Amino acid sequence: MGDIVQIYNDYKDHADFLTVYVREAHPTDEWQMKSNVKDDVCYAQPKTLEQRVAIAKDFTARYKFPLPFGIDEMSNAADSAYAAWPERLYIIDVTGHVSYRGGMGPFNYKPAEVRDWLAAKYGAVKHEAPPAATASTTATPATASTPAPDKASATAPASATK
């Protein structure tokens, strides 16, 4: 289970979460990624809200995505207000102010920073690393470097499931 879902499971008793589906980052009619073809995630950029809903439903069903979900309207109001495309993370505090502003994904999309923010406030939740992952990290630390966009093409909701 991916970073965001894991963070959600760890901190859902302390914080509220909301996933906002914004316009597609790598649709078939714009900047399609080979990795999306390989993963059979091929959608044209939605032209109607109904098409956005259909893709969002495909996504949540495919990954059994547990976070609360909302869909940006065709005016892209949420995207514009938060400079959200292609993926971005924020934390809003209880007074309604931005308390954490993540960078633009995929290169600066860092769920670990959200985890750190929550851990500083509510305490760290530790997980034992899977033995295979530990061995891999130890053997080839270079694999932890930022992958090329094609390798990291899936944006927030999809990457959250990796």
Next chain:
Amino acid sequence: MKRFLKWFGGVLAVLLLAAFGVLCYMAGSPKDAYRMARYALPHMHRGSLKIGSDAPDARLLALDGTSHFHIRERLGTRPLVLVFGSFT
């Protein structure tokens, strides 16, 4: 002056080639580099929100496809983690 312009042009060309090379490396291919320049670069410095800014509101459609709600309606007595993204 002519010599300066010649050097300046040469250096500029080398820098542009290097930038294109880096972009190709980051994107994976020249084709993807072009698409990155077209679709992603214009968004690099979008937005003016900073730590401490009022969180903007926006109306969203629920997954049921019929009901709507506002982001700020989800603010309560706990912090709200917003996760923006798409499927592809």
